[in-house]
Amino acid sequence: xxxxxxxxxxxxxxxxxxxxxxxxxxxxxxxxxxxxxxxxxxxxxxxxxxxxxxxxxxxxxxxxxxxxxxxxxxxxxxxxxxxxxxxxxxxxxxxxxxxxxxxxxxxxxxxxxxxxxxxxxxxxxxxxxxxxxxxxxxxxxxxxxxxxxxxxxxxxxxxxxxxxxxxxxxxxxxxxxxxxxxxxxxxxxxxxxxxxxxxxxxxxxxxxxxxxxxxxxxxxxxxxxxxxxxxxxxxxxxxxxxxxxxxxxxxxxxxxxxxxxxxx
Amino acid sequence: xxxxxxxxxxxxxxxxxxxxxxxxxxxxxxxxxxxxxxxxxxxxxxxxxxxxxxxxxxxxxxxxxxxxxxxxxxxxxxxxxxxxxxxxxxxxxxxxxxxxxxxxxxxxxxxxxxxxxxxxxxxxxxxxxxxxxxxxxxxxxxxxxxxxxxxxxxxxxxxxxxxxxxxxxxxxxxxxxxxxxxxxxxxxxxxxxxxxxxxxxxxxxxxxxxxxxxxxxxxxxxxxxxxxxxxxxxxxxxxxxxxxxxxxxxxxxxxxxxxxxxxxxxxxxxxxxxxxxxxxxxxxxxxxxxxxxxxxxxxxxxx
Numbered sequence: 001x002x003x004x005x006x007x008x009x010x011x012x013x014x015x016x017x018x019x020x021x022x023x024x025x026x027x028x029x030x031x032x033x034x035x036x037x038x039x040x041x042x043x044x045x046x047x048x049x050x051x052x053x054x055x056x057x058x059x060x061x062x063x064x065x066x067x068x069x070x071x072x073x074x075x076x077x078x079x080x081x082x083x084x085x086x087x088x089x090x091x092x093x094x095x096x097x098x099x100x101x102x103x104x105x106x107x108x109x110x111x112x113x114x115x116x117x118x119x120x121x122x123x124x125x126x127x128x129x130x131x132x133x134x135x136x137x138x139x140x141x142x143x144x145x146x147x148x149x150x151x152x153x154x155x156x157x158x159x160x161x162x163x164x165x166x167x168x169x170x171x172x173x174x175x176x177x178x179x180x181x182x183x184x185x186x187x188x189x190x191x192x193x194x195x196x197x198x199x200x201x202x203x204x205x206x207x208x209x210x211x212x213x214x215x216x217x218x219x220x221x222x223x224x225x226x227x228x229x230x231x232x233x234x235x236x237x238x239x240x241x242x243x244x245x246x247x248x249x250x251x252x253x254x255x256x257x258x259x260x261x262x263x264x
Numbered sequence: 265x266x267x268x269x270x271x272x273x274x275x276x277x278x279x280x281x282x283x284x285x286x287x288x289x290x291x292x293x294x295x296x297x298x299x300x301x302x303x304x305x306x307x308x309x310x311x312x313x314x315x316x317x318x319x320x321x322x323x324x325x326x327x328x329x330x331x332x333x334x335x336x337x338x339x340x341x342x343x344x345x346x347x348x349x350x351x352x353x354x355x356x357x358x359x360x361x362x363x364x365x366x367x368x369x370x371x372x373x374x375x376x377x378x379x380x381x382x383x384x385x386x387x388x389x390x391x392x393x394x395x396x397x398x399x400x401x402x403x404x405x406x407x408x409x410x411x412x413x414x415x416x417x418x419x420x421x422x423x424x425x426x427x428x429x430x431x432x433x434x435x436x437x438x439x440x441x442x443x444x445x446x447x448x449x450x451x452x453x454x455x456x457x458x459x460x461x462x463x464x465x466x467x468x469x470x471x472x473x474x475x476x477x478x479x480x481x482x483x484x485x486x487x488x489x490x491x492x493x494x495x496x497x498x499x500x501x502x503x504x505x506x507x508x509x510x511x512x513x514x515x516x517x518x519x520x521x522x523x524x525x526x527x528x529x530x531x532x533x534x535x536x537x538x539x540x541x542x543x544x545x546x547x548x549x550x551x552x553x554x555x556x557x558x559x560x561x562x563x564x565x566x567x
Contacts, residue, residue: 007365018353081349086406089314089343090366091335261317262277 003090005100012074012104017111021069026112029062033120037132041124045236052131052218059139060207064146064175069108071150072167074101075155075258085263097254102142109143134217138210145206145246146171152250155257178205203234206246213239265326265340265413266292268313268445273322274307275469280306283319284469288447290414295436295446296474297456299560300466306449307346309466310416313447314343342412346419348403350357352392354400356383359391360409367410374409382431383403396423401431408435412532415439417448421455433459453556463556467564477556482529484562486554487515493548500545507538 001009016022033055040051075098078084088094117136121129150167157163182201185193202208212233221233234242268290275283283305290296298306309484309519311317315333324331331337350359357374366376381401391399400423407415420432436459439446450456457463457477473483494501501523510517514527514535525535532551539546 003368007362010365011362014358015351015353020353021448050562077351081351082345082347083315085316085345086343086348086403088316089338089341090363091338092366093335093432261273262318263311 001096002092004090005096006018008087008092008097008100009104009107012033012101016070016105016108019070021200022066022108022112025062025069026116029058029066029112030116030119032058032062033116034123036125037120037128041128050126051128052135055117055132055135056211056214056218059117060142060211061175063113063139063143065171066112067143067146068150068153068167070105070109071102071147072154072163073160074098074105074151075154075180075254076163077154079158080153080160080244085227094259094261095125095255098151098155098251098258102251104149105147106144109147110140110235112192113143131218135214138213141243141247142206145243148247148250148254151254152257155254174205175207178208203242206243209234209239209242258260265325265445266443268414269325270313271323271325273309273312273319275305275312275317275322276320277308277317279297282317282465282469283377286374286466286469286471287494288464288471288474290445291446291462292445293440293443294461295440295448296458296464297453297460298447298464298466299451299453300472303468305469306466307418308469310343310447310449312417313414313416314338314341317522318455339410340413342407342410342415344400344403344407344417344420345561347396347422349399349419350391350402353390355388356394356405357387359402360405361388363406364408369409377405377409377551380408380431380435382427397425397428401428404432404435409441412444414445414447417446419450420448421450421452428431429455436460453560457556463564465560468489470535472563480556480559480563481553484554484559485528486562487526488529488532488556489534489552490514490525490527490552491552492525492539493521494523494545495547496520498545500542504539504542504545507541508535511535511538 022091033070036054036058037051073080074083078087089096092100113136117132117139124132149170153166153170154163157166179202182198186198203212221260269287270289271287273283273286274281286309288296288298288304298309300306308317312319312322313333315449318333324333326337326503345379357378360374360377361371364370375384378384381404383398383401383405386394386398391402394402400420404417404420407417415502418433421429424432435442436446436448440461446544448456448460461476462474463477463480465472465480473480475483492504494504504523505516505518508514508523508525511529511534514525516522517526539549
C-alpha cells in the first residue's frame with residue numbers, strides 16, 4: 001500500500017472513533033454483552049448453555065449493524081461532502097482508496113468487537129472467558145462481511161441518506177427476516193424444497209453461517225442433527241471459502257464500480 | 265512545469281456531450297479563468313485535468329511533451345472542489361494533517377498553511393463549527409499544501425468573506441509570482457477579472473474564446489463610454505454636443521454635470537481630438553470599459 005493508502009487508513013480510523021453513532025452502538029453492544037455475561041455467571045449455569053448462545057444471538061444482531069453503520073458512508077459520504085473528487089485527485093488508485101477505507105473501518109470494527117467481548121469476558125469467570133473467546137474470530141468475520149456489504153452499498157448510492165436507508169433494510173432482511181423467509185418458503189412449497197437446498201440458503205447468509213457455526217461450538221453437533229441442520233454445516237475449506245467470498249466480493253465490486261465511475 | 269496544453273477533448277456523460285473539442289493553454293506565472301454558463305463544461309474540464317473523468321478523446325502536453333493523466337501528474341496538482349465540506353467530526357488540523365501525510369508533507373507545513381489561510385486560531389475546532397467560508401479556506405489550504413505546479417480552483421470565491429477573499433488573492437499572487445499556474449472557474453467575473461491574466465469562455469462544451477480581458481473586450485466589439493465632466497450652465501457644452509453629433513460615430517447622452525459619449529473602442533482617440541477643441545469646457549474625463557459580464561454575454565450570444 002502506498003503513502004496515500006496508509007494515510008487514508010489512519011484517517012478513516014481516526015474519523016470512525018469520533019463518529020457518535022458508531023460509539024453509541026459499540027457501547028450498547030459492550031453493555032449488553034457484559035449484562036449477559038454477568039447474568040450467566042450469577043445463574044451459575046454452564047457458560048456454553050446460557051451465556052454463549054445468548055451472546056451469539058446478541059452478536060448476530062448488533063455486530064452487522066455496527067459494521068454497516070461504519071461502512072455505509074465510506075464512499076457516498078465523500079460524495080455528499082464534495083470531497084470524493086478531492087480524494088481521488090490524490091496520486092492513488094481507486095481500488096486502493098476502497099481497500100484503505102475498508103481497512104481503516106475494519107480496524108475500528110475490530111476495536112469495537114474486542115472491547116465489547118473483552119468486557120464480557122472480564123465479567124465472566126476463567127472457564128467462561130475461555131468459552132467466550134471462541135466467539136471472537138467468527139464475530140470479526142461476521143462484522144467484516146457486513147462491512148464489505150456496506151462498502152458496496154455506499155459505492156452504489158448517490159446520497160448518504162439513501163445508503164443509510166438501504167443499509168437498514170439490508171440489515172433487517174439478512175438478520176431478522178431471512179430465516180423467517182426460509183420458513184415461509186418451506187410452508188408455501190409444502191416441503192417441496194429439499195432440506196439440502198434450505199441448508200445451502202441458510203449458510204448463504206453470513207448471519208446464518210455465523211449462527212450455525214456458533215451453535216455447533218456451544219450446543220454441539222447433536223443439537224444441529226436434531227434440528228436437521230447437520231447437512232448445512234460447511235467443512236473447514238468450504239467455510240473459509242464462504243467467508244472469503246463475503247469479505248472480498250462486495251469490496252472488490254465496490255472498487256471496480258468506483259474505478260469505472262466518472263466523478264462528476 | 266511551465267506550460268500545459270490540452271487539445272481536442274471530447275467527453276460524453278450519458279446523453280450529454282459535456283466537452284466537445286475543448287482546448288486550453290496554461291502558462292507559468294499566469295492565472296487563467298474558466299468562464300461560462302451553468303452546464304458549459306467548466307467543472308468537467310477541470311475534472312479531466314484531475315483524472316476524475318476520462319475523456320473519450322484528447323491530448324495533453326506539459327512543457328511541450330505529451331503526458332498521461334497519471335499519479336505522477338496528480339502529484340503536481342492541487343485542487344479545491346466547489347462547495348467543499350469536510351468531515352464534521354475532525355478538526356481543521358486533522359483534516360489538513362491527513363492530506364499532508366498523503367502528500368508527504370510534514371507538520372511544519374500544516375502549521376504554516378493553517379496560518380496562511382487564516383485558520384491558525386480555529387485549527388483545533390471541529391469542522392462542524394466552521395462557517396462556509398472557513399471550510400472553503402480549509403479547502404484552499406488542502407489545495408496549496410504540497411506547493412503544486414498547477415492549482416485548480418472550482419468556484420473558490422463562493423461563500424468567502426472579505427478576509428477569505430484576501431487570503432485567496434494572496435495565494436493567487438503568490439502562485440503567479442512563483443511562476444506556477446492557476447486555473448480558476450467562477451461565475452463572479454467582476455470580482456475575479458482583475459486577478460487573472462487569461463480568460464477562457466466555454467459554452468456547451470466548446471471554447472468560444474481564450475485571451476486577456478482586453479482581447480475579449482476587443483473581440484466582443486462593445487461600445488466604451490467616454491464621460492466628460494462639464495458645468496450645466498456652460499453654453500459651450502451645447503457646442504461640444506453639436507460637434508459630437510456632427511462627427512456621428514457615437515451615441516450622445518446628457519446628464520446633470522456630465523456628457524456621455526458611447527463609441528466603439530477604436531474611435532476613442534477621435535472623441536479625444538474633438539474634445540481637445542473645448543479645453544475649458546471639459547473639466548475632467550474618464551473612459552469606462554464595458555464590464556466583463558457584458559463582454560461575456562456578447563461573446564456567448566454570438567457563439
